[in-house]
Amino acid sequence: MKRNKQHTIKASSWVLTTAIALAAAHTMPAVAQTSASEVSQSKQQSYSFNIAAKPLPQAIADLSAVTGLQVLYTEQATFNRTAPALSGTYTAYDALEYLLAGSGLVMRVTSENSVTIEKQSGDVTTLPAVKISSSLLSSTTEETQSYTIAETNTATKLKLTPRQTPQIINSVTHQMIEDFAAQDMEDVLSLVPGISTGHADDDRRTYTARGYSMAVQYDGLPSTSGIDGGVVAGPDSALIDHTDVLLGAAGLMNGAGQPGGVINMVYKRPTDVFQGSASISAGSWDQQRLVVDLSGPLNESGRLRGRMISVDQSEESFRDFEKERKKVFYAVVEGDLSDSTLVSFSIHNQDIYDNVTDRSGLPADNNGKDLDWSQSTFLAPDWNHWNKYATTYKARLEQQLPANWQLTVQASQLTSEADWLFATLSDFDSVSGDATFSRWAQQNKETSDDYEFFLSGPIRLFERDHEIVIGGNWTERVWARSSGDGTDYETNLYNFDPRTSIPRPEVALIPSKDDQITGQYGSYIAGHFKITDALNAILGSRISWYSYEFGATSRDENAEITPYLGLTYELNNWASAYFSYSDIFNPQSSKGTDGNTLEPELGSNYELGLKGEFYNGKLNASIALFNIIKDNEAEIISSIPPDLTNICGGWCYAPKGETKTKGFDLGLSGQITPEIQIMAGFTQYEKDDNNETVNIAKLSTSYSPKGQNWSIGGNVDSSSKSYTQWGMVQEARTLVGVFGKYQINPQINIALNIHNLLDEEYYANAIDSGYGRQYWGEPRSWSITAHSVW
Numbered sequence: 001m002k003r004n005k006q007h008t009i010k011a012s013s014w015v016l017t018t019a020i021a022l023a024a025a026h027t028m029p030a031v032a033q034t035s036a037s038e039v040s041q042s043k044q045q046s047y048s049f050n051i052a053a054k055p056l057p058q059a060i061a062d063l064s065a066v067t068g069l070q071v072l073y074t075e076q077a078t079f080n081r082t083a084p085a086l087s088g089t090y091t092a093y094d095a096l097e098y099l100l101a102g103s104g105l106v107m108r109v110t111s112e113n114s115v116t117i118e119k120q121s122g123d124v125t126t127l128p129a130v131k132i133s134s135s136l137l138s139s140t141t142e143e144t145q146s147y148t149i150a151e152t153n154t155a156t157k158l159k160l161t162p163r164q165t166p167q168i169i170n171s172v173t174h175q176m177i178e179d180f181a182a183q184d185m186e187d188v189l190s191l192v193p194g195i196s197t198g199h200a201d202d203d204r205r206t207y208t209a210r211g212y213s214m215a216v217q218y219d220g221l222p223s224t225s226g227i228d229g230g231v232v233a234g235p236d237s238a239l240i241d242h243t244d245v246l247l248g249a250a251g252l253m254n255g256a257g258q259p260g261g262v263i264n265m266v267y268k269r270p271t272d273v274f275q276g277s278a279s280i281s282a283g284s285w286d287q288q289r290l291v292v293d294l295s296g297p298l299n300e301s302g303r304l305r306g307r308m309i310s311v312d313q314s315e316e317s318f319r320d321f322e323k324e325r326k327k328v329f330y331a332v333v334e335g336d337l338s339d340s341t342l343v344s345f346s347i348h349n350q351d352i353y354d355n356v357t358d359r360s361g362l363p364a365d366n367n368g369k370d371l372d373w374s375q376s377t378f379l380a381p382d383w384n385h386w387n388k389y390a391t392t393y394k395a396r397l398e399q400q401l402p403a404n405w406q407l408t409v410q411a412s413q414l415t416s417e418a419d420w421l422f423a424t425l426s427d428f429d430s431v432s433g434d435a436t437f438s439r440w441a442q443q444n445k446e447t448s449d450d451y452e453f454f455l456s457g458p459i460r461l462f463e464r465d466h467e468i469v470i471g472g473n474w475t476e477r478v479w480a481r482s483s484g485d486g487t488d489y490e491t492n493l494y495n496f497d498p499r500t501s502i503p504r505p506e507v508a509l510i511p512s513k514d515d516q517i518t519g520q521y522g523s524y525i526a527g528h529f530k531i532t533d534a535l536n537a538i539l540g541s542r543i544s545w546y547s548y549e550f551g552a553t554s555r556d557e558n559a560e561i562t563p564y565l566g567l568t569y570e571l572n573n574w575a576s577a578y579f580s581y582s583d584i585f586n587p588q589s590s591k592g593t594d595g596n597t598l599e600p601e602l603g604s605n606y607e608l609g610l611k612g613e614f615y616n617g618k619l620n621a622s623i624a625l626f627n628i629i630k631d632n633e634a635e636i637i638s639s640i641p642p643d644l645t646n647i648c649g650g651w652c653y654a655p656k657g658e659t660k661t662k663g664f665d666l667g668l669s670g671q672i673t674p675e676i677q678i679m680a681g682f683t684q685y686e687k688d689d690n691n692e693t694v695n696i697a698k699l700s701t702s703y704s705p706k707g708q709n710w711s712i713g714g715n716v717d718s719s720s721k722s723y724t725q726w727g728m729v730q731e732a733r734t735l736v737g738v739f740g741k742y743q744i745n746p747q748i749n750i751a752l753n754i755h756n757l758l759d760e761e762y763y764a765n766a767i768d769s770g771y772g773r774q775y776w777g778e779p780r781s782w783s784i785t786a787h788s789v790w
Contacts, residue, residue, distance in 0.1 A: 056103065060083075060117075063096060069093075071117060072117065146618065148171065156253070158527075167624075168248065172243045175702075177240065179711075180753065188237055195208070202386075203230070203355075211722075215258075217265070219267055221410050227263070231417070235265060238328065243265050246264070255544040267330075270332060274295070277291075281786075285315055285318060288313065290312045291311050306333045320376050327353075330346065332345070343398075346394045357380075358379065363773055385419070396410040423438070424440070426488070433492045437502055448475065452473035453473075465530065468526070476518070478517050481511075514550060540564040543559055544557075545558050555597050564581070565580065566578065574612055577609070581605070584603035585600060598653060603628065610622070620670050631659075634653040640652045656689065664685075699716040714736065720732045739754070
């Protein structure tokens with residue numbers, strides 16, 4: 001069993017905050033006036049290029065991927081410009097000059113490994129620049145003002161555009177997070193087409209796609225630690241540059257898991273030039289939020305860069321007595337140890353406390369019918385609490401190797417603790433109103449250690465250039481708890497008072513004898529092969545080892561093979577057809593009536609679709625048909641009541657036979673016109689054991705008229721009744737949101753957001769789901785935010 005010491009970083013965090021802020025403010029590097037020819041004389045390393053004629057931003061990205069040269073430019077400067085084909089051996093600077101020939105743009109060297117592209121006239125735009133680097137992380141979106149992404153490696157670790165990726169992938173960009181005032185992962189994922197967001201209870205969230213739960217990645221690093229909010233909550237949105245959401249099986253990178261997909265949260269990184277921002281928000285139910293973000297170089301050369309983000313938020317709720325406080329601190333330092341070596345280290349601390357919450361929900365009557373409790377009803381004592389504290393350390397190394405290969409090594413350690421004390425409703429008679437509450441306490445600790453390394457680079461076979469990635473990852477999650485029960489207490493719900501109806505108990509916590517330990521490690525190989533000018537194949541496979549241990553229950557799965565196949569065929573210069581296949585492998589902890597865990601779920605995921613790319617990649621469209629086939633899904637044996645002392649340790653399960661889920665996705669994301677950005681999608685699927693068709697429609701759009709200092713937008717989240725994880729059922733609903741933003745001056749803007757504009761009344765889970773109790777969804781709310789940059 002693996003143990004980790006608890007780390008305390010609060011004092012050191014604020015010291016590091018101050019250091020980064022002061023350094024960033026006082027060490028902005030001067031722009032070097034060195035010419036490109038002078039630099040070329042001092043750096044004679046040459047590279048082999050084979051770049052086809054294409055839009056200039058894509059050609060620059062290809063050059064940076066080969067050389068590691070960081071190129072800064074504005075979207076407006078490169079808009080509608082095309083680079084000529086480049087083939088042969090050149091230095092990085094000579095190659096860039098060739099790509100810029102005839103464009104009216106020139107480059108200016110700003111540091112040893114960084115250049116800026118500007119208009120030849122010298123009329124340099126002051127808009128923020130986009131950084132293109134050799135990093136295998138997905139492209140950053142912070143300064144693109146776009147609702148789509150240029151490239152992603154979430155599916156295969158291969159750098160691919162959305163059109164080249166043979167699965168549906170949607171990205172919530174920085175601009176979308178800002179426009180729609182998304183504050184946490186529930187807000188972010190509610191914008192994503194194809195995703196169902198629901199509530200297991202007051203604090204825990206469910207995120208599913210195509211009827212199945214989803215895996216997570218942090219900066220592309222797979223982790224077995226989820227973001228449901230029970231012990232581990234997802235990161236605050238202020239830390240996130242963008243979130244990639246891949247739909248369908250993701251076993252090649254993540255190994256064991258359900259075929260819902262993967263959520264990859266990509267964190268903000270330090271910038272080469274100083275930038276700072278602060279925002280302050282106020283909203284419904286006394287919400288108050290402050291975000292400070294500082295970034296920039298930490299030394300004269302700019303080879304050492306840092307970023308600090310701090311969040312302080314407090315809010316009450318539309319439910320009486322509920323409240324919550326959140327403090328977040330994030331610091332990352334990134335350094336160029338040499339021209340070919342990049343390292344970064346980060347600390348992320350997130351505390352959610354002073355959290356008064358409800359674990360029971362609102363009961364139905366004795367016949368299971370809705371009692372129509374008001375939305376503000378809080379049927380729990382005011383001493384209920386569910387506090388969560390988490391700290392994450394991350395490190396990353398990127399090493400450029402000969403022949404344009406790269407080695408990437410990354411590691412993460414998450415320690416999270418949850419402390420709760422509850423009175424939960426265990427019995428209720430709707431005729432008399434009499435109820436019994438169980439009083440209990442628990443402290444959980446979860447640690448997740450995640451590691452990965454991979455090599456990636458080009459190979460040349462049969463006179464064509466291809467890309468290969470070879471790597472492995474390892475993850476272990478340890479969950480420990482101490483718990484205790486108080487005496488049950490009887491009261492009446494029809495005259496319930498959270499302050500007096502249930503006295504607070506004294507509960508002694510007893511540590512569990514056993515920890516729950518989940519481990520997985522595996523290796524993978526994948527390649528992007530150019531079969532013909534039009535036909536590309538992505539071939540890959542993974543071999544995995546999985547282990548699970550919890551008390552007398554254990555399971556080991558050895559040398560499990562997960563193949564992956566993807567084909568894309570370019571129909572013309574803007575459209576491609578694709579097909580993908582992946583295996584499904586998901587070990588289970590559910591027990592059958594013999595006391596043994598069920599056999600792993602096995603299956604296949606098929607996807608066939610068309611993708612389009614318009615306006616030099618500024619707008620992406622897709623349509624896909626999918627078919628998921630699985631064996632051995634666990635199904636509750638409802639005739640056996642749950643009992644912690646029985647052979648199953650609670651609910652007993654039986655494996656189903658074959659289950660099939662089939663459906664389709666439609667998607668559109670990016671720039672329709674220079675003034676209009678959009679992300680929209682429609683998903684329909686049916687799982688044969690539910691016999692109900694699920695429809696999910698999402699729309700997010702903004703309008704920013706040219707030459708004006710205002711913008712407006714809105715979003716729609718509409719879904720039919722859908723099925724989520726843990727047996728939850730989400731009710732049908734249609735939620736509408738709007739925003740308006742006004743730019744007071746180049747440094748300050750103010751924004752108003754209204755959520756659930758039509759004040760729809762709905763349950764975040766349905767009456768017949770979960771614990772059989774209901775939670776109202778949030779009614780109409782508003783927030784106003786003032787944002788300043790400098």
